[in-house]
Amino acid sequence: MKTFKIVSLLFVVALVLAACGTKEVGNAGAGDAEAKSYRVGIDTTYPPFEYEEKNGDYTGIDIDLINAIAEDQNFKVDFKPMDFGGIIPAMQAGQLDVAIAGMSITDDRKKVVDFTDPYFKAGLTMVVKQGETSIKSIEDLAGKKVAAKKGTTGAKFATEKAEEIGFELVQFNDSPAMFQDVANGNSDVLIEDYPVIAYAIAQSTLDLEIVGDRLNGDEYGIAVLKGKNDELLKKMNEGLANLKDSGKYDEIVNKYLNE
Incomplete structure (x- = not known):
């Protein structure tokens, strides 16, 4: 009889431990699911x-x-x-x-x-090769070649203004290629978000400078x-x-x- 009671007690303890173990695993899974x-x-x-x-x-x-x-x-x-x-x-x-x-x-x-x-x-701005003096405002882009990055608000802005003002628009897949194109004198000006180009000019040796006022107030x-x-x-x-x-x-x- 005593042996039966001991076996029964061990069985109960095992069940309790198994239940506790199952609960802990469940909590761990829930924590992972949250992340x-x-x-x-x-x-x-x-x-x-x-x-x-x-x-x-x-x-x-x-x-x-x-x-x-x-x-x-x-x-x-x-x-x-x-x-x-x-x-x-x-x-x-x-x-x-x-x-x-x-x-x-x-x-x-x-x-x-x-x-x-x-x-x-942010806001868009115009950028020219350093020393360029013929461009100070958006109206000065007539007859010029303007660079912009594909899919950006700069490209959209330039597309909308190209026919109205009368300039050629060239679009690039990435910013560095666009910056270099203007620095090399292939394009006359680029249109880019102000903080991006300000940082690029400060961090590189590109011979570029920002001109004119910001063209819009993008956020x-x-x-x-x-x-x-x-x-x-x-x-x-x-x-x-x-x-x-x-x-x-x-x-x-x-x-x-x-x-």
């Missing part, structure tokens, strides 16, 4: 917002910002570098969940994507496919607000632009 991974489209030819270092790591304002939002909102980031013009089509094809690529908030893009609250005020936003990812959009906005409140946002921007 979702999102595919993030970036354009690594766009310093200071995003670019690739010599060791292969990605860096820049956008990279640091999305990583900080991910930490704040408990999700993981899987970066997918590509040409800027291919980012929204990749989202439409289901290859990306989100995009952060110095993307200006425009009415045309709003037809396809939902934007977060703006995270940076950058983080994008998700329209009507398809409200949960992620909410996470982005909450994370961005938290970073601004904590001072982390200013810390990230000042690291690259020293504003």
